[in-house]
Each structure stands twice: as C-alpha cells, then as structure tokens.
Amino acid sequence: MKFDFNLADFFKLPTKIMFALALASGMVLFLPDNIVAKMYMVDFRNKYGFVIGLLFLISFSILVVTVFAGVYKYLSNKYSVKKFKATAKERLQKLDDYQKAIVYGLYMEDNHTDELPLHDGAVKWLEQNIIITKTTNQYAVSDLNNAVFPYMLQPWAVEELQKDSELLTHFRVAYNQMEAKYKSQNHFDDPYSGFPY
Numbered sequence: 001m002k003f004d005f006n007l008a009d010f011f012k013l014p015t016k017i018m019f020a021l022a023l024a025s026g027m028v029l030f031l032p033d034n035i036v037a038k039m040y041m042v043d044f045r046n047k048y049g050f051v052i053g054l055l056f057l058i059s060f061s062i063l064v065v066t067v068f069a070g071v072y073k074y075l076s077n078k079y080s081v082k083k084f085k086a087t088a089k090e091r092l093q094k095l096d097d098y099q100k101a102i103v104y105g106l107y108m109e110d111n112h113t114d115e116l117p118l119h120d121g122a123v124k125w126l127e128q129n130i131i132i133t134k135t136t137n138q139y140a141v142s143d144l145n146n147a148v149f150p151y152m153l154q155p156w157a158v159e160e161l162q163k164d165s166e167l168l169t170h171f172r173v174a175y176n177q178m179e180a181k182y183k184s185q186n187h188f189d190d191p192y193s194g195f196p197y
Contacts (some may be wrong), residue, residue: 107161
C-alpha cells in the first residue's frame with residue numbers, strides 16, 4: 001500500500017482536524033506514563049516522540065494562529081459595522097439633491113424597490129457607497145442603450161430615514177425640487193431624461 005503524504009495538504013486541514021491532532025498528540029506527549037501505558041502507546045511515544053512532538057507544535061501553532069485570525073476578523077467586522085452605522089446620517093446628508101431624490105423615490109415605494117437607469121452615474125455612485133443595491137443579477141431590458149434595472153434601498157438607509165424626520169424632510173424637499181425641475185424642462189415623460197422618477 002502506497003501512502004502519499006503532501007505537506008501542503010496538511011496545512012489546509014480544517015480547524016477541527018487541527019484541534020483534534022493537537023489534542024491527540026498533546027495527550028500522547030504530556031499524559032503521565034501510567035495513563036499512556038493503559039493506551040498501549042508507551043513504545044510508540046518512545047519510538048516516534050520527535051515526530052509526535054513536531055506534529056503537536058505545528059498543529060497547535062496553526063490552531064492558535066487560526067483562532068487569533070478569526071477573533072481579529074470578527075472584532076474588525078464588528079467595529080466596521082459599528083463605524084458604518086455611526087456615520088450613516090452624515091453620509092446621507094452629504095448626498096447631492098439628485099442622489100437624495102433617487103433615495104427618496106425608492107424610500108416611498110412600498111418595498112423600497114424600483115427600476116433605475118443602469119448607466120446613470122448617480123445610481124452607480126449610490127450603489128458603490130452601499131446606499132442602494134441591485135435586486136437581481138440578470139434582468140430583461142428592451143433598450144440596451146437606456147437600460148433600467150431593479151434597485152432597492154439598503155435597510156440601514158431605510159432605518160435612518162424612518163427614525164429621523166428632519167433628514168426625511170430634506171430628502172422630500174430634494175425630491176420635489178428635482179421633480180419640478182424636470183417637469184419644467186418638459187422631460188418628465190421621458191424615463192431616460194436624467195431624473196428616474
């Protein structure tokens with residue numbers, strides 16, 4: 001029987017396996033002789049002690065690094081989310097009137113979802129700044145040059161507008177101004193004139 005051992009595969013083992021290896025090799029190495037004798041592992045420990053010790057050190061080290069990396073990633077994500085929520089109102093206030101009008105238009109929909117021009121710079125900017133998001137990856141469009149796509153308002157933005165009536169009023173005013181501007185320019189009936197509502 002041929003046993004093919006690849007060292008790179010060892011380092012890719014799941015955390016549970018690494019923990020089991022560290023625990024098993026640590027028990028063989030550090031348990032008192034009378035307990036190891038009951039497991040009939042004394043001769044094995046004496047013969048392969050160096051290999052068992054090496055296995056213990058490597059698996060334990062990988063396990064410790066994995067745990068620390070996981071804890072760091074978890075705390076980092078928690079901090080990022082907390083910071084993201086803390087600056088939510090400020091980010092919404094910095095939007096220009098056109099962007100506020102788009103956000104308010106989505107907010108006024110029952111499901112906070114509507115079709116927006118795919119090639120609109122403000123729509124792209126809102127999407128990249130995690131204020132709106134596409135609801136699907138594929139969508140049938142009739143005109144590729146003036147494609148529209150379903151977007152939804154991110155839940156954090158909905159919550160921020162719901163809890164702050166003053167902020168909501170600013171967005172409503174911006175929406176009404178954009179609506180009046182595009183109506184006065186006789187573009188309101190053209191869905192691709194620049195204002196998506």
